[in-house]
Amino acid sequence: MRVALIGHGFMGAAHSQGWRTAPRFFDLPIRPEMHLLVGRDAAKAYAAAEQWGWAETATDWRAAVERDDVDVVDIVTPGDTHAEIALAALRAGKHVICEKPLANTVAEAEEMTRAAEEAAADGIRSMVGFTYRRVPAAVFAKQLVADGRLGEIRQIRAEYLQDWLSDAEAPLTWRLQKDRAGSGSLGDIGAHAIDMVEYVSGIRLESVSGILETIVSERPLLGEGVGLSGTASTERGPVTVDDVALFHGRFANGALGSFEATRFRTGRKNAFRFEISGSLGALSFDMERMNELEFYDATSPDLEQGFRRILVTEAGHPYTGSWWPTGHMLGYEHGFSHQVVDFVQAVAEGTQPRPSFADALHVQRVLDAVERSSVAGSAWTPIG
Structure with a gap:
C-alpha cells in the first residue's frame, strides 16, 4: 500500500509517525509504504521527507x-x-484519509461525501482523521456505554481548552483566516468535541444554541517567508474566525449537552475533556491524562460510591496489547498509529473505515448550525 502524503508541518509529522510505526508494532494484512511526500516548496518537502522517512x-x-x-x-x-x-484522489481511484474538519463548508462536505460513496461502490475507501477516537481510554469509554454501564444517557459535557492565542501579539496565521480554515476554535477543536461525544455516547446532536466570539480582532502579519515561530511584521490584519465557541445542544434521545472550544483559556495547553452522565453511572476523560478514565457506578453501595480511576494500559484494553507492558504510558502520537491500523484493516477487509466522510459531514452540519445560531442571537437551530 503505497502512500502519498499531501502537505507537511505539524499534522504531516503526526501522520508520518503513524505510517512509519504502525506496521512495526501491529500485524497488518497489508504493509503500507511511505512512498511520496508532496509540498509546494521543494526544499522544505525534501527536508521533511528526509526527516520523517518518505522515499520521494x-x-x-x-x-x-x-x-x-x-x-x-x-x-x-x-x-x-x-x-x-x-x-481528485477519489476520482483517480485512490483510497483517501483527510484531516478534520472535512471541509470549509457544508456544500463542500456534501460533495465529498457523495464522491466517497460513489467510490466505495468500486472498493475505494475513505476516512476522516478524528484521531482522538483512537485513544484507548476513549474507545474503552465507548465500550462501557455500549454495555449499558451508564444506563440512560441524560447529560453530556465537553470542552476543548487551549491558550496559544491568549497573547494578543501572536501573529496572524492561516488558522485565523476564514477563507483558509473555515472557522476558528469551533472547527479546529470544537469539531473534535462534537465527534468524540457522539462517538462515545452513540447519540447524535439534533439542535444547538450557541455564540461565537472573536476576542482579538487584529493581529500582526507574518513577515515574508516567516513561519509560526518567526517574527511578525508591524502591519496588522483582521482575524476572521472565532476565538471562543460556546454552545448547548440537544441529542436525539432528549439528553442535553454543553460545549466549549477556546484558544484563550489561559494555562490550558491541550485540555480536551468530556463527561457523560446516565441513570446508572457516569464517566469522565481528560486528554491531559490520556491513559486514565474515571468511572462512577451509581449502583454501588452508598458507602462505596465515588468516581474511580481506571488506568487504561492493560493488554485487554483497546490497542494497548501491541505496545508496552501494563502500566507503561501511551502518548499523543500513538493515536495516529492506531488510525493507520484501522484504515489498513478496513481496506484489506473491504469494509468502510470510520469515521467516514458521512460522519464528518454530520459534524460539519453541527458546526454550521452553531454558526447560524450565533448570527441569530443564540437561537435554537436544528442540525441540517
Missing part, C-alpha cells in the same frame, strides 16, 4: 494523485484545499 518528494499534488504507483492519498493541508484534493 514532489511539488504538484495533481500529478501525484494520478500516479499509478500511489494507492493512498493522505491529506494534511489547510481546510480550503481538502475538497479539491480529496475529490
Whole structure:
C-alpha cells in the first residue's frame, strides 16, 4: 500500500509517525509504504521527507494523485484545499484519509461525501482523521456505554481548552483566516468535541444554541517567508474566525449537552475533556491524562460510591496489547498509529473505515448550525 502524503508541518509529522510505526508494532494484512511526500516548496518537502522517512518528494499534488504507483492519498493541508484534493484522489481511484474538519463548508462536505460513496461502490475507501477516537481510554469509554454501564444517557459535557492565542501579539496565521480554515476554535477543536461525544455516547446532536466570539480582532502579519515561530511584521490584519465557541445542544434521545472550544483559556495547553452522565453511572476523560478514565457506578453501595480511576494500559484494553507492558504510558502520537491500523484493516477487509466522510459531514452540519445560531442571537437551530 503505497502512500502519498499531501502537505507537511505539524499534522504531516503526526501522520508520518503513524505510517512509519504502525506496521512495526501491529500485524497488518497489508504493509503500507511511505512512498511520496508532496509540498509546494521543494526544499522544505525534501527536508521533511528526509526527516520523517518518505522515499520521494514532489511539488504538484495533481500529478501525484494520478500516479499509478500511489494507492493512498493522505491529506494534511489547510481546510480550503481538502475538497479539491480529496475529490481528485477519489476520482483517480485512490483510497483517501483527510484531516478534520472535512471541509470549509457544508456544500463542500456534501460533495465529498457523495464522491466517497460513489467510490466505495468500486472498493475505494475513505476516512476522516478524528484521531482522538483512537485513544484507548476513549474507545474503552465507548465500550462501557455500549454495555449499558451508564444506563440512560441524560447529560453530556465537553470542552476543548487551549491558550496559544491568549497573547494578543501572536501573529496572524492561516488558522485565523476564514477563507483558509473555515472557522476558528469551533472547527479546529470544537469539531473534535462534537465527534468524540457522539462517538462515545452513540447519540447524535439534533439542535444547538450557541455564540461565537472573536476576542482579538487584529493581529500582526507574518513577515515574508516567516513561519509560526518567526517574527511578525508591524502591519496588522483582521482575524476572521472565532476565538471562543460556546454552545448547548440537544441529542436525539432528549439528553442535553454543553460545549466549549477556546484558544484563550489561559494555562490550558491541550485540555480536551468530556463527561457523560446516565441513570446508572457516569464517566469522565481528560486528554491531559490520556491513559486514565474515571468511572462512577451509581449502583454501588452508598458507602462505596465515588468516581474511580481506571488506568487504561492493560493488554485487554483497546490497542494497548501491541505496545508496552501494563502500566507503561501511551502518548499523543500513538493515536495516529492506531488510525493507520484501522484504515489498513478496513481496506484489506473491504469494509468502510470510520469515521467516514458521512460522519464528518454530520459534524460539519453541527458546526454550521452553531454558526447560524450565533448570527441569530443564540437561537435554537436544528442540525441540517
